[in-house]
Amino acid sequence: MSDVPILPLTKALTIATSDSGGGAGIQADLKTFAAFGVFGLSVVSGVSAQNTVAVTGLECLSPGLVTLQLEAVFSDIGVDTVKIGLLGNPENARAAGAFLARLSPRPDVVLDPVMVSASGHAFLDRESVEAVRELFPLATLVTPNIPEAEALTGLKIKTEDDYVRAGEKIMEMGAGQVLIKGGHSGGTKSDDLLVGPQGVHWFTVERVRTRNNHGTGCTLSSAVAACLARGEDLEGAVRLAKTYVAGAMEASVDLGRGPGPLNHFFPYYVYGKLS
Ligand code: PXL
Numbered sequence: 407m408s409d410v411p412i413l414p415l416t417k418a419l420t421i422a423t424s425d426s427g428g429g430a431g432i433q434a435d436l437k438t439f440a441a442f443g444v445f446g447l448s449v450v451s452g453v454s455a456q457n458t459v460a461v462t463g464l465e466c467l468s469p470g471l472v473t474l475q476l477e478a479v480f481s482d483i484g485v486d487t488v489k490i491g492l493l494g495n496p497e498n499a500r501a502a503g504a505f506l507a508r509l510s511p512r513p514d515v516v517l518d519p520v521m522v523s524a525s526g527h528a529f530l531d532r533e534s535v536e537a538v539r540e541l542f543p544l545a546t547l548v549t550p551n552i553p554e555a556e557a558l559t560g561l562k563i564k565t566e567d568d569y570v571r572a573g574e575k576i577m578e579m580g581a582g583q584v585l586i587k588g589g590h591s592g593g594t595k596s597d598d599l600l601v602g603p604q605g606v607h608w609f610t611v612e613r614v615r616t617r618n619n620h621g622t623g624c625t626l627s628s629a630v631a632a633c634l635a636r637g638e639d640l641e642g643a644v645r646l647a648k649t650y651v652a653g654a655m656e657a658s659v660d661l662g663r664g665p666g667p668l669n670h671f672f673p674y675y676v677y678g679k680l681s
Contacts, residue, residue: 413443414636415445416443416444416445416486417445417446417485417635418445418446418447418485418486418632419446419448419449419485419487419488420435420436420446420448420489420628421451421476421489421493421502422448422449422489422493423451423452423453423464423466423491423492423493423494424450424452424453425454425621426454426455426457427458427667429458429621429661429667430523430524430620430623430624431454431491431492431624432448432450434621434624434625434628434667434668434670435448435489435628437625437670437671438624438625438629438650439628439631440670440671441650441671441673442629442632442633442636444632444636447479449472449476449479449502450467451466451472451498451502452465452466452492452493452495452498456523456525456527457664458620458662458665458667460527461523461527461529464494464529466493466494466495466498467498468497469501472501473501473505476502476505477505485513486513486514487513487634487635488506488513488515488631489515489516489517489631490502490516490517490545491520491627492529493538494530494534496533499534499537499540499541500537503537503541503544506541506544514631514634515544515546515547516546516549516628516630516634517538517541517542517544517547517549517581517627518549518623518626518627519535519539519548519549519558520554520623520624521557522553522554524622524664525620535557535558539558539579542576542581543581545581545582546634546640547583547585547640548576548583548585549584549585549587549627549630550585550586551586551589552588552590552591553590555572555573555576555586559571559572561575563586566599569586569588569599570599572584573599573600573606574601577601577602577603582602583600583601583603584600585598585644586599586601589619595611595612595613596611596613596614597609598644598648600640600644609645611648611652612652614652616656617665617666618658618659618660618666619658620664620666620667620668621667621668622651622655625654625668625670626648626651629643629646629650629651633647651668653673654669654672657676
């Protein structure tokens with residue numbers, strides 16, 4: 407008998423955009439699902455031309471094709487959890503929202519309100535941000551970083567109270583729970599705040615000193631979705647996801663001239679020179 411592990415079959419779906427550089431977007435999401443032993447499904451909303459330095463192009467697929475992909479996946483295969491990443495335009499956000507709103511029962515949805523790439527490219531105009539905000543009532547968890555939470559709420563986030571107020575404001579927009587990610591805060595720790603109906607919970611990990619942060623947000627939200635698919639509760643899923651992202655950053659890859667990608671498979675191998 408082989409000693410390959412046998413896992414219960416769980417399925418996570420990402421609705422997001424392709425990153426030709428392989429570090430963020432759909433590619434990061436599918437790698438993350440695979441690292442957690444969750445079968446990954448993908449509905450592609452758009453295709454970006456990018457590397458570690460810049461985003462040089464982004465085209466969205468039609469909302470009709472987004473809906474057809476969703477129908478194909480849900481009608482035959484089924485989905486335990488959904489992660490929503492960059493949808494790219496209001497039409498595709500509305501198509502995804504309309505489809506998910508009709509599902510009963512609806513799987514848990516982890517929504518990463520992606521606005522800016524690690525290389526500094528602004529992905530969404532005002533109308534697209536508004537369309538993403540309209541998806542919040544469908545989301546079990548929304549995972550903004552500090553600049554995204556500030557853009558969504560109009561608040562400045564500096565103190566612990568600011569985190570709480572921003573999380574509560576995003577819950578008022580309909581999100582089930584909110585994880586404000588402190589990665590942009592500076593300091594030696596990377597503190598995230600989970601705000602939910604039961605109160606707040608801080609998660610702290612030691613900040614990983616690397617400039618390779620391309621795709622960290624995508625990876626965190628996908629890891630939460632994967633852990634939920636495997637039956638973790640939300641707090642447990644966030645804790646495991648944060649530990650996973652820290653490990654993947656420790657093992658990150660010096661690829662390209664800008665911020666490189668994570669090593670999503672660090673539990674299985676790292677890259678280096680053979681001695
Ligand atoms: O990490 C945010 C993100 C999401 N989706 C795509 C991206 C990025 C960041 O670069 O490229 C396609």
